Amino acid sequence: MLCMPSAKCPICGLNVELPDDVLPGEIIEHECGVVLEVVKDRNDGVVLKPLEGISEDWGE
Amino acid sequence: MIIVKIGGNVIKKNLDNVLYDISELAKNQNVIIVHGGGNIVTEISKKLNIEPKFVTSPSGIRSRYTDEKELEVYVMVMAGKINKLIVSKLYALNVKSIGISGADGPILIAERKKRIIIVNQRGRKRVINGGYTGKIKKVNRELINNLLALGYVVVIAPIAIDTDGTLLNVDGDQVACILASALKVSTLIILTDVEGVVVDGYVLKAIKLDEISSILPKIGPGMNRKLLMIKEAIKSGVNKVIIASGLKPEPIKHALEGSGTYIMGE
Numbered sequence: 001m002l003c004m005p006s007a008k009c010p011i012c013g014l015n016v017e018l019p020d021d022v023l024p025g026e027i028i029e030h031e032c033g034v035v036l037e038v039v040k041d042r043n044d045g046v047v048l049k050p051l052e053g054i055s056e057d058w059g060e
Numbered sequence: 061m062i063i064v065k066i067g068g069n070v071i072k073k074n075l076d077n078v079l080y081d082i083s084e085l086a087k088n089q090n091v092i093i094v095h096g097g098g099n100i101v102t103e104i105s106k107k108l109n110i111e112p113k114f115v116t117s118p119s120g121i122r123s124r125y126t127d128e129k130e131l132e133v134y135v136m137v138m139a140g141k142i143n144k145l146i147v148s149k150l151y152a153l154n155v156k157s158i159g160i161s162g163a164d165g166p167i168l169i170a171e172r173k174k175r176i177i178i179v180n181q182r183g184r185k186r187v188i189n190g191g192y193t194g195k196i197k198k199v200n201r202e203l204i205n206n207l208l209a210l211g212y213v214v215v216i217a218p219i220a221i222d223t224d225g226t227l228l229n230v231d232g233d234q235v236a237c238i239l240a241s242a243l244k245v246s247t248l249i250i251l252t253d254v255e256g257v258v259v260d261g262y263v264l265k266a267i268k269l270d271e272i273s274s275i276l277p278k279i280g281p282g283m284n285r286k287l288l289m290i291k292e293a294i295k296s297g298v299n300k301v302i303i304a305s306g307l308k309p310e311p312i313k314h315a316l317e318g319s320g321t322y323i324m325g326e
Contacts, residue, residue, distance in 0.1 A: 019182075019184070021182065023180070023186065025186045025187045025188060026180070026184050026185065026186045026187075027177065027184070027185040027186065027187060037187055051187065053174070053175060054175055054176070054177055054187065
């Protein structure tokens, strides 16, 4: 059986399914309304944290 | 006082004609030139075996990604090759000019974009380090005004500096619009490789400030950004902005006589 990687939403606690080839820095817009960033953890796995510090499209 | 922004394609294809017009203009008024040249930076980067990187923003804007190596080339080409080419050609036209970057003085203080969101090759949004690009936060008018008072045409390369002393790549249109606002210039001319703002195949002759929002969805991302910056410049007191082709003979004369798109407050 195929098993999609997943991580817990730090806001609502629900499991969030992630793409197989997910990369640190990718952004997940979760159904609970929060925008999450994929972050590498100590064990080379991934966790989710709320996206912070970016408020605008840059378009430089 | 007038500011002329010269885009990279215009520099490559029609610089002599543009500078001849500026030599005529400078007989009667103060002139500031802001130049671009990203395409020339790309060429030189490739010659130095530094492959330029481009990233796409969530709204679809493709842009140069400036890492440390690319910044070195950017500064060399913008503040060196292109800036001094313009100064030397103006000298040959008997125009007294001085070429500086925004980091000189400094006249342009910017804030580094620490992190940016891009769309990666998988089509998914990703946060990456912002590299060496910046958004201008402060303009020091004193140096520019002093140079203009001494009779120089001021030629400005789009490089800013942050409060830590880091050089930053800043967009040439952003530099031109912010300088126009800060110096309250009467006219800003943006010379580009298209005839003006084109909607449904036609060049718009004039756009009023309150019409800009409704035009934005009908134009491409590059022009879209220009108009957003121009909107802010007009709101802060710039009389008119003209977006016109810089690829013709006498491009500035034609722009001032009505070709291209005029954007005004009322």
